[in-house]
Amino acid sequence: MNLDELYQEVILDHYKHPRGAGLREPYEGESHQVNPTCGDEITLRVHVDGDKIGDVSYENVGCSISKASASVLYELVSGATVDDALARLAEFTELMNSKGQGEGDEETLEDAVAFAGVSKYPMRVKCALLGWMAFKDALVRAEASIPGRTDA
Amino acid sequence: MEAVTKLDVEAIRADFPILKRTIGDRTLAYLDSAATSQKPVQVVDAMRRFTEHSNANISRSVHTLGAEATEAYEGARARVAAFIGAPSADEVVFTKNSTEAINLLAYAFQNATLDPHADPRLRLAPGDEIVVTEMEHHANLIPWQQLAQRTGATLKWIGITDHGRLDLESVPDVITERTKLVSFTHVANLLGTVNPTSQITARAREVGALVGLDASQSVPHLPVNVAELGVDFIAFTGHKMLGPTGIGVLWAKADLLDAMPPFLTGGSMIKTVTMEQTTFADAPAKFEAGTPPIAEAVGLAAAVDYLDALGMENVRAHEKELAGYMLERLETVDGLAIIGPRVPIGRSATVSFTLEGVHPHDVGQVLDAEAVAVRVGHHCAKPTCDRFGVNATTRASAYVYNTHEEIDRLVDALGKVRKVFT
Numbered sequence: 285m286n287l288d289e290l291y292q293e294v295i296l297d298h299y300k301h302p303r304g305a306g307l308r309e310p311y312e313g314e315s316h317q318v319n320p321t322c323g324d325e326i327t328l329r330v331h332v333d334g335d336k337i338g339d340v341s342y343e344n345v346g347c348s349i350s351k352a353s354a355s356v357l358y359e360l361v362s363g364a365t366v367d368d369a370l371a372r373l374a375e376f377t378e379l380m381n382s383k384g385q386g387e388g389d390e391e392t393l394e395d396a397v398a399f400a401g402v403s404k405y406p407m408r409v410k411c412a413l414l415g416w417m418a419f420k421d422a423l424v425r426a427e428a429s430i431p432g433r434t435d436a
Numbered sequence: 437m438e439a440v441t442k443l444d445v446e447a448i449r450a451d452f453p454i455l456k457r458t459i460g461d462r463t464l465a466y467l468d469s470a471a472t473s474q475k476p477v478q479v480v481d482a483m484r485r486f487t488e489h490s491n492a493n494i495s496r497s498v499h500t501l502g503a504e505a506t507e508a509y510e511g512a513r514a515r516v517a518a519f520i521g522a523p524s525a526d527e528v529v530f531t532k533n534s535t536e537a538i539n540l541l542a543y544a545f546q547n548a549t550l551d552p553h554a555d556p557r558l559r560l561a562p563g564d565e566i567v568v569t570e571m572e573h574h575a576n577l578i579p580w581q582q583l584a585q586r587t588g589a590t591l592k593w594i595g596i597t598d599h600g601r602l603d604l605e606s607v608p609d610v611i612t613e614r615t616k617l618v619s620f621t622h623v624a625n626l627l628g629t630v631n632p633t634s635q636i637t638a639r640a641r642e643v644g645a646l647v648g649l650d651a652s653q654s655v656p657h658l659p660v661n662v663a664e665l666g667v668d669f670i671a672f673t674g675h676k677m678l679g680p681t682g683i684g685v686l687w688a689k690a691d692l693l694d695a696m697p698p699f700l701t702g703g704s705m706i707k708t709v710t711m712e713q714t715t716f717a718d719a720p721a722k723f724e725a726g727t728p729p730i731a732e733a734v735g736l737a738a739a740v741d742y743l744d745a746l747g748m749e750n751v752r753a754h755e756k757e758l759a760g761y762m763l764e765r766l767e768t769v770d771g772l773a774i775i776g777p778r779v780p781i782g783r784s785a786t787v788s789f790t791l792e793g794v795h796p797h798d799v800g801q802v803l804d805a806e807a808v809a810v811r812v813g814h815h816c817a818k819p820t821c822d823r824f825g826v827n828a829t830t831r832a833s834a835y836v837y838n839t840h841e842e843i844d845r846l847v848d849a850l851g852k853v854r855k856v857f858t
Contacts, residue, residue: 287856290801
């Protein structure tokens with residue numbers, strides 16, 4: 285197998301220098317996700333500000349793929365509109381389920397296209413999606429806690 | 437004791453076609469036998485011969501194939517019984533795996549607890565205690581934890597020292613007059629510790645508790661004799677001892693099996709049945725409801741033949757030597773910390789470690805690129821991970837077919853891991 289394809293420079297960079305790491309206030313939704321096969325964990329908070337994702341903050345233990353993925357997630361969705369964030373979530377999930385066939389749109393997914401190679405390794409797809417599952421769950425919780433928001 | 441001779445590893449390797457496989461352009465170095473062992477052609481051939489020539493259901497048909505299949509299945513039982521020094525083949529119950537074997541016991545306790553006429557040794561009440569250790573595989577923890585929760589009994593455990601050994605000094609305090617059952621791992625799957633059994637079994641006897649072993653990691657690697665161990669039961673599995681998946685073993689003393697209510701009920705485990713009532717067959721049939729893994733039993737018997745031909749003392753000596761070499765070489769890797777005993781005494785050739793700053797998943801991935809197969813994760817022993825403050829480990833485990841050269845390749849590949857991630 286081609287290790288460079290899996291561990292692209294951009295993934296290793298996010299792993300070694302995670303963006304937006306640490307848990308912050310304020311937040312309306314929090315989610316804790318575990319990968320039971322390896323014990324990797326993430327706690328992720330979402331702060332919704334009007335129709336935008338005001339902040340995403342997180343604390344995680346895990347492999348390079350899961351940690352880099354959370355860092356890329358932060359860059360993509362923090363400050364984005366809720367609708368755009370959900371679109372990125374759908375796009376990234378589709379890319380991870382593409383079994384090596386997808387390339388990802390660099391215009392929208394930015395650094396996250398580096399994960400295209402991960403989709404060839406079924407054992408690692410769960411690692412890449414852990415943070416995104418936490419984001420999805422935390423966002424649902426955040427929206428549910430905001431009066432008048434029931435459409436999430 | 438038989439004289440120890442060196443295993444002819446080259447000849448052994450020739451029996452395992454999978455070891456010639458390449459991953460990328462490198463020959464496989466398989467160091468994951470603690471998860472599952474590879475199978476020699478003798479096992480595969482025995483199963484194929486049975487399937488092609490004698491396949492039929494057992495204990496039902498009067499035709500020739502039915503008789504041959506029954507003979508093969510019961511012959512496998514006798515073969516396994518002899519291998520572990522069981523006084524009678526009727527004390528060997530075939531299950532799906534070790535996990536099912538231990539659940540079979542746990543559910544016997546639970547079902548007995550619901551039955552006022554059941555053997556008092558098996559009946560649990562609040563205040564009673566079940567004892568395990570902190571180094572169990574989840575298979576020998578969760579069934580007892582759940583049983584304790586359902587019956588009101590208390591689960592207690594023997595802790596682990598910093599060196600990865602059982603804290604035997606605590607045994608008299610942990611096992612008390614209230615203890616009804618002690619079930620502990622013979623060889624720990626994450627730490628590689630070979631536990632001394634006599635002190636724990638003696639204390640269990642002193643307080644009148646039943647005592648047994650999770651022998652999943654010992655029966656494949658050491659001479660195991662249930663009479664010499666002086667325990668009431670052991671559980672182990674076929675696929676870790678050169679045999680197929682889908683078959684495991686519960687050995688228990690005849691009087692214990694007699695007293696145990698069945699776990700699964702249905703076909704093949706009955707004496708008489710009416711619409712209102714059923715009487716059960718004697719052990720082992722009482723515990724083997726439904727069509728059992730027949731071809732798998734044939735394969736397991738072939739695996740036992742293979743191990744017997746090697747000689748279990750020789751297997752132990754080979755692995756002790758590999759454990760020593762693996763420990764010595766791993767200690768030379770920068771940033772590597774061994775989780776478990778660091779000396780090849782009272783330990784198996786299963787070695788867990790962490791590599792500073794690199795997650796085990798990433799270690800395993802880079803090793804796979806070098807065609808070195810190890811296991812990464814918590815190894816179904818999360819409490820052991822917690823005890824040593826780690827989330828996961830990388831684990832290399834050797835068996836009869838492994839060589840120094842494969843361990844060298846592991847160590848070289850670990851050097852590459854550091855290059856990628858630091």
